[in-house]
Amino acid sequence: MDFEPIAGTEELRKEFEDFFKEVMKDAPPGWENSPDDLATDEGWAFHRRVARELGKRGWLSLAWPKKYGGLGKSIFEQLTFNEVRAYYRAPGVDGFGMAMVAPTLLAMGTEEQREEFLPPIARGEVTWAQLWSEPEAGSDLANVQTMAVRDGDYYILNGQKVWTTGAHNADWAFAVVRTSKELTRSRGLSFLLFDLKSPGVEIRPLPTMSSHSRKVEAYFNEVFLDDVRVLVKNRVGEENQGWAITRATMNFERSGLAGLGGIRHSLDELIDFCKETRWRGKPLSEDPLIRYRLAEIAVGITAGQATARHVLWGQHRVEMGEAPAMEMVPRASSMKYYQTELDQRFVYLGCQIMGLYGQLKRESKWAPMAGKFERLYQSAPGPNIYAGSTEIQKNLVAWIGLGLPRT
Ligand SMILES: Cc1cc2nc3c(=O)[nH]c(=O)nc-3n(C[C@H](O)[C@H](O)[C@H](O)COP(=O)(O)OP(=O)(O)OC[C@H]3O[C@@H](n4cnc5c(N)ncnc54)[C@H](O)[C@@H]3O)c2cc1C
Structure with missing residues (x-):
């Protein structure tokens, strides 16, 4: 894969960053962009507002062909958007519409279906389930x-x-x-x-x-x-041939690009917490065990980001009809497994660093980081199950990726 064009997206990255920094000033308190944040009326209204703004800018459909409401940009510009949005944990993207329905229709839908369903997704007007x-x-x-x-x-x-x-x-x-x-x-x-x-x-x-x-x-x-x-x-x-479509859609879902940016942001916040918090007369950031474990997560994120680029590249080739959907299976499954496991390890680490205080909810004045890791801990098991559990992803990597017998 050629990483070179990413260098040319720095100006755009700055534009996305400026936008999301501004937008996130209006986020409801304690916002993590989790399903539970979206479950409140306030959270859902915030998501819808941001979706319409992104739609107006054409950022929900950056890499689509122009005739379906896209901007016709490169896959690298799309990747930059995904990374920046994930880092700021910003809402506004309907993952089902943008990451599953749209690539499926681009690759396998009829012309009539693309014309009917893609533009409303691009405008941020419609939500899919x-x-x-x-x-x-x-x-x-x-x-x-x-x-x-x-x-x-x-x-x-x-x-x-x-x-x-x-x-x-x-x-x-x-x-x-x-x-x-x-x-x-x-x-x-x-x-x-x-x-x-x-x-x-x-x-x-x-x-x-x-x-x-x-x-x-x-x-x-x-x-x-x-x-x-x-x-x-x-x-x-x-x-009666919907299984092939379902399999392809699954792999678009499992590309899991957004999650890593969110982990990076939370890691930065945890690092600040460790620098500012003293334990037995020394900042936590001087504790060798904590330093090693934070470093492990940082290495995990970097490795994941390289894999995510590889997956997105493969997805783009499938959408453009340049590669068979099957080629995506081991890559998407590896990414889904890797990212959700990394997220869970990170959240557990955050709770361990907080000690017993890490179990306090945000309502408690003693809750470190406003109870952030307690909240993340409660929702961390879900991602290892949805979109195919970790065991299922490993089975797919073993079968399709490694050529081992199907079980
Ligand atoms: C938070 C959340 C959100 C979800 N959102 C959606 C959604 O929007 N739309 C939707 O359609 N579905 C959704 N799901 C459903 C999700 O896709 C399923 O829960 C998932 O596929 C697992 O299926 P199951 O719950 O029936 O568990 P089971 O399939 O019964 O699995 C139970 C356990 O057995 C293991 N297991 C099963 N088969 C094998 C095997 N062959 N080899 C090894 N281990 C195996 C699994 O890994 C798991 O640990 C969501 C689930 C969750 C938790």
Whole structure:
């Protein structure tokens, strides 16, 4: 991979930094850009405001072709945007729309679908939800049971989805459903797009331990589908061949570029805390064990950033039709596994450095760093599970990346 063009994006990086520094002055207190931050009315309104601003600037679609509302910039300019936004933990990007639906339609959608769905994503006007998991289909996603039965120009959907992030705030869904009872498992699935305000859609909140800890509304949901009518023209790919689309979309989701910037920002804050906080007469920053462990995280971030560039490069080649989607699998899985594990190690380290005080919530006047690491700790397990658990990513690297037998 050629890293050279990154040097030419410094001016743009400064523009992004100036924008996000200014925008984040209006962030609600304690903002981490986590699902629980977005679960509050104030947090959601902040996200929507930033989304519209980014849309006006064309920054949600930097590397897309101009005819779909993109700016036609390079993948390196897109990468710079992702890194800077992640560092400032800024909202405004609907990850499902921008990182999953858009690349999927660019690579595999019809011209009509691209023209209909891409411009609203670019303008920051629409929010998407991922309706894939079901009570009996998580890691084993090919076991999806939600049925879509053809009725003229429509499919009629019946079934239940679970763990749907942000469905209560979303406008549209991309779903994996069963379109054949005869074809088993992944052979009988299709990939559909539909309006979440359609009659027959019921969304119920699903609280998690982090939402309880912060007394916020749940950000995850169960979605029940009862005779929901979906236009056949909103199917991506052929009927019963939705698994190939799902696999490609998964890999766009697993590229995981945003997370590393957030870890970097929190690491900088933890370093400042260690410089300012004295323990047994000395700053924490002079403790050899703490220094080593902070250094380990910094090395981990640097290695991750290089891998993230490699993944983005691969993703761009798939979007442009220059590489098969399969090529992305081991790279995206490695990145997803690596970044979420690094994040979890970092959050545990933060809590350990704080000692027993690290368990105090932000309401306590004794909570170090305003209870930041307590909050991060509560939400850290989720990323190791969603978008395919760590075990599933390792299985994929072993099978597709290393050529070991499939299990
Ligand atoms: C916070 C959060 C947000 C989510 N958001 C969404 C969303 O927006 N949309 C959506 O569709 N889904 C979402 N999910 C669902 C997520 O994709 C599933 O939870 C995930 O795929 C795991 O499936 P499961 O929960 O059924 O667990 P299971 O598949 O039952 O897995 C249980 C355990 O067994 C392990 N395991 C399973 N199979 C294997 C295997 N073959 N080899 C080794 N180990 C294995 C897993 O690693 C895990 O540790 C979300 C989940 C969480 C936690």
